[in-house]
Amino acid sequence: MLSYIVRRILQAIPSLIGISIITFVLLHIVPGNPVRILLGQHYTPQRAAALAQSLGLNKPLYMQYLIWLWNILHGNLGYSYNYTEPVTYLIGHALPNTLSLVLIATIFAQLFAMLIGTVQAYFENSIADHVITVLNYFFYSMPSFWLGILMVMFFSIQLHWFPSGGVVNPQDPNPGFWDWLHHLVLPAATLTLVTLAGYSRYMRSSVRETLLMDYIRTARAKGLRESQVLWRHVLRNSILPQITLFGLSFPALFAGALFIEEIFNYPGMGLLYWNAVGTLDYPVLLGVTMFLGALTIIGNLLADILYSLVDPRISLESMS
Amino acid sequence: MAEPLLAIRDLKTYFVSKQATVKAVDGIDIEVDRGQVVCIVGESGCGKSMTSLSIMRLVPRPYGKIVGGQILFDGRDLLQLSEREMADLRGSEIAMIFQEPMTALNPVLSIGTQISEVLVRHRGVPKREALDRAVEMLKFVGVPRAEQIVREYPHQLSGGMRQRVMIAMAMICEPKLLIADEPTTALDVTIQAQVLDLMKKMRRETNTSIILITHDLGVVADMADHVVVMYAGQVVESVDADTLFSEPKHPYTRALMESIPSLDEDKDVLYSIPGTVPSAANFPKGCRFAERCPIAKPSCFEKMPELREVAPGHWVRCDLV
Amino acid sequence: MSEYVLEVQDLKKYFPIKSGLLKRTVGYVRAVDGVSFQVKPGETLGIVGESGCGKSTTGRMIMRLTTPTSGKIILDGKDITHAKGEELRASRRKSQMVFQDPYASLNPRMSVGESIAEPLIVNKVLPKSEAFERAGELLKTVGLRASDINRYPHEFSGGQRQRIGIARALALNPKLIVADEAVSALDVSIQSQILNLLMDLKHQFNLSYLFISHNLAVVRHISDRVGVMYLGHLVEIGPKHSLYQDPLHPYTQALLSAAPEPRRTKRRERIILQGDVPSPANPPSGCPFHTRCPRVMDVCRQTMPKPVQVHPDHWVACHLHG
Amino acid sequence: MVTETQVANSAGEPRVQATKWRTWKRFWRYPLSSIGVIGMVLLFAFCFVGPMLYHVSPTQGDFTALLQPPSAKHPLGTDDAGHDVLARMMVGGQASLEVGFLSAFVAMAFGTLYGMVSALAGGWVDIILMRIVDILLSIPSIFILLFLNATFKPNVGLMIFVLAATSWLGVSRIVRGEVLKIKNETYVEAALLAGVRTWRLMTKYLVPNFIGTVLVTTTFAVADSILSIAGLSFLGLGLPPPAPNWGADLSAAMNYIFQNAWWLIYPPGILILCSQLFVNFIGDGLRHALETRTD
Secondary structure (H helix, E strand, O other): OOOHHHHHHHHHHHHHHHHHHHHHHHHOOOOOOHHHHHHHHHHHHHHHHHEEEEEEOOHHHHHHHHHHHHHHOOOOOEEEOOOOOEEEHHHHHHHHHHHHHHHHHHHHHHHHHHHHHHHHHHHHOOOOHHHHHHHHHHHHOOOHHHHHHHHHHHHHHOOOOOOOOOOOOOOOOOOOOOHHHHHHHHHHHHHHHHHHHHHHHHHHHHHHHHOOOOOOHHHHOOOOOHHHHHHHHHHHHHHHHHHHHHHHHHHHHHHHHHHHHHHHHOOOHHHHHHHHHHHHHHHHHHHHHHHHHHHHHHHHHHHHHHHHHHOOOOHHHHHO | OOOOOOEEEEEEEEEEEEOEEEEEEEEEEEOOOOOOEEEHEEEEEHOOHHHHHHHOOOOOOOEEEEEEEEEEOOOEEEHHHOOHHHHHHHHOOOEOOOOOOOOOOOOOOOOOHHHHHHHHHHHHHHHHHHHHHHHHHHHHHHOHHHHHHHHOEEEEEEOHHHHHHHHHHHHOOOOOOEEEEEEOOOOOHHHHHHHHHHHHHHHHOOEEEEEEEEEHHHHHHHHEEEEEEEEEEEEEEEEHHHHHHHHHOOHHHHHHHHOOOOOOOOOOOOOOOOOOOOOOOOOOOOOOOHHHHHOOOOOHHHOOOOOOOEEOEEEEEOOOO | OOOOOOOEEEEEEEEEEEEOOOEEEEEEEEEEEEEEEEEEEOOOOEEEEOOOOHHHHHHHOOOOHHHHEEEEEOOOOOOOOOOOOHHHHHHHHEEEEOOOOOOOOOOOOOOHEEEEEOOOHOOOOHHHHHHHHHHHHHHHHHHHHHHHHOOOOHHHOOHHHHHHHHHHHOOOOEEEEEOOOOOOOOOOOHHHHHHHOOOOOOHHHHHHEEEEEOOHHHHHHHHOEEEEEEEOOOEEEHHHHHHHOOOOOOHHHHHHOOOOOOOOOOOOOOOOOOOOOOOOOOOOOOOOOOOOOOOOOOOHHHOOOOOOEOOOEEEOOOOOOO | OHHHHHHHOOOOOOOOOOOOHHHHHHHHHOOHHHHHHHHHHHHHHHHHHHHOOOOOOOOOOOOOOOOOOOOOOOOOEEEEOOEHHHHHHHHHHHHHOOOOOOOOHHHHHHHHHHHHHHHHOHHHHHHHHHHHHHHHOOOOHHHHHHHHHHHHOOOOHHHHHHHHHHHHHHHHHHHHHHHHHHOOHHHHHHHHHOOOOHHHHHHHHHHHHHHHHHHHHHHHHHHHHHHHHHHHOOOOOOOOOOOOHHHHHHHHHHHHOOOOHHHHHHHHHHHHHHHHHHHHHHHHHHHHHHHHHOO
16 A cells, blocks of 8 residues: 555656646746836846846746746745745645635535435436436536626525625634634535535436446345445445546646636635736646646546545556 | 245236337236245346346336335235335345346445445444355355455455355345346356355355246256246246146247257257247237247237146146137 | 368467556466468368367468467468568458457448459459459358449348458459358358358359358358367367367367257267366466366376377377377 | 348337437426526527617716616616626627627537547556646636736637636546447447558447537536636726726626615626526536437
């Protein structure tokens, strides 16, 4: 097990290098000059040259990359051009917010999806199945940013149940856990709803397929109660594809979080990136992309480990 | 003569959808005595597997429906039982094994769990004890290293071992009736011999009645006390095994025997039954075999023959014998 | 003109087992481990054995769908073991194959006429319109209607599809047809139709067959000579009457005794072999059958027996003989 | 004894239509397909035919009616600059639909080629090509889109290219999987034995047998692209103003959320939602039609 994890992490290194090269090249081949943006009205050729020198932007591209790579090996993601703070510091503040949003949404979405999908598949073609199918289509097709706005409109502006944005109440000198949770409800609910629909569609077809398997017929031929058939025989097999989906859905979740952070003014990775785009803040852009790439790879690794725990046919050794 | 353990009377199992009604089983009568091995033989699509699933009341939903008849088991009509009562019988009084031992076992549960859960469910035996009994049962069906096998998973076993596990699972509650649906079709000849041998041993030692469903007349000759030949959803011949092989009466049974190559006899040309089985969604009104029958008369196409007793205990659905 | 249509010499196929980070080869599955035999013109050689014995791999190597690890395949006097490109294409006009699964062997997106005419068109034997005409004739030859050429595979039953597959195999007038479990997926009544058809065609076109099957009775019926395979080895080969009446190898004896016969009167004493076939990834030393052999001797565990001729043309590889 | 020719009477079998038509029939029999197709036609008509019938400029403000709820003069109300919302909705969808469909088809073509090459080449080529796809897939595409749009001045052509550049990945993976599966089918082996060469193998054996799956994937890619454009515009990075766009209008509407300007918030959202729904319906219809080819 441990050797497997180590090996997978070693295998992730080329992927991470790949991500960094792609992002790095992409950032530097596009038109636009951060120096010009940073200096704004104070722009003069001399100042620009000096600034470029101090930022290391006058070196050849491969040198810039190697320097950046060297720094990263020392835990240094560079300094933001904009905030003059270390990128690690900025990410350190943004990451917990995004992670709590994304993790809470995935966990809730997965749990509800399992429940809903199972009920739908088990009572296929019942009224409940049809109603849920319609709702699923609706939320599956719903753009997250529109749903976010509607949530704010109803639950915040009309009903005053939840705040419309932010992480904590800025007026409160020392906000507690409940305040934080109160601010998290709407963004997390929005992200949950838009991901839930996709998961539960998947779960429905997965349970449907499992129900047709020979071993379910065997379980019934053994006289097991329907609840036993469902819990012991159907569910364990049906969640297998769901686990893979969990691993694969990280990029989409981060994308969804980006819009939600924007709407709810929730200072996470998405908002950080979004603000950096406008000013071509290379170190921040690179840092955020690298981090999300790494998280995606970790997510896949987690999913694989989880999979091997549930499915005895897969041994971690044979998967590499 | 004592009352049979199982008596199927005029059983009809149809698949009903908007487009068509498929008469998979169309009015069959079968009796199984205690300790007897009854083979149901026929080609694919003749309704033999649906018969077995009907006895278990496991006809695939939502389209499959038992539309008529009786299944009297030990004096009770299974078709009248509630779903709950039926579940109590399955695995305990009537057990079943299937053709594909790979897909019939749950891939994510250990062999031990899958065998012992039957005991836990029907006999209320505590889990630990049930596991011990599972080990004993595995030894009984000839599985080597039984103590380790209970902790292993289906994919770690060979086909023959999996079928032994299925048999252990089916027999652990000592059912009165075992239904085996093509239990050796997926196995190699030498492994098939092992499994058939095991089933004979089971029958000897537990006096369980067996319904063996197969398309292989060789297996029938090896195992059966009584044989039921099915064609197009109906029983066409029903007789004790010795008579079947010495004096087959129905043209279909005879044709079937003639079309099999032999291990020690030269045949220049095999008999072959012309055409194909009529579609179960659209049976002809007369005899269902008439179209392919070498001795059919015009009357055969007009009127469906009854299953009649042509000699004591020898039932044939043909008016010409 | 050579004496044999097909000659196979010491044919081997080892599939590498790869493992680890760098996908190193850690061992081999010895699917076929030194098989030799010949097929004469107009002869049918049957190959029987249980699953995993290497009979299908042998057939696929002869068709060059799998590349042999070592050994020689001589088709109609020409060594095709390492044939490539056009040379291989030319060799395939002399040998064709009939597959097991009649449902998977036809392209669902092509009409049966297109499927049958395909070898004629791509080999530029006939122009397109004539190729289709020929496809119609071939359909008649295998007992279907010429008008069926425009229909699609899903409109046919399993037995009919198998006929279509046979018609396709006949299109190029091959000398040899390799039939890999060609009737195993069919019901007995359909099976006998196809067997009769194959025997008809053999006389009509003077074909040779390599007939691979696990069904002993079927192989006996169709073959002139029969070879028995076990764990990648040909353990016995001989004329069918000699082999079925007087099986020499203990495995052949067990196999024959285990095959259920549809008859109640005469019953052979059944030899029940113990255990399963060993894994070809880790075959036993000496004779491959010694782990299950009821008549095993010390020598069997150490040395691989050499084939010896016991009766005319009847060879066996067993220490009990020779 | 029965002879061979007697044996093979294939009489009494119902005629079945050829494969293509059966698939079509299955598609139309699926209730959601027709809703999707009709809905999509209506949506196209709304965006492209609508402006020809409804002659109100989407970009010229009516200064007598700023931020007005629906009225007879402005059936869907006006925004803060007095623009007619209905006119903006009609014109605003044009680019979304164009870019959505075209980019998905560019992605389909490239992804199919890439996946097929990868599967057929095998070995190291396959490993490297797929590793590239894996790496690209682990970067959330919206981040790349954001960045590209922020630095280039986007136009329709560029948007098609940029969106196709991120959505071909999924197609290539699916095609590779399908080709690997079909490559092992017996009918492909039979084709090899018949002497079929690579090009013919690809066009007559591989493509016809996986094109259905690709079509389904492409349909869902259309939905994704339309959503991405709306999303980018929502973040202010779509096609540059003054050209109206659903996403951009929704973003603008957010400023009036406290004034409860619902007529600004519902129309663009509903239109995006409908475009997604209809495309998903069509995709599911196709999937359903292609799922069980033989029964």
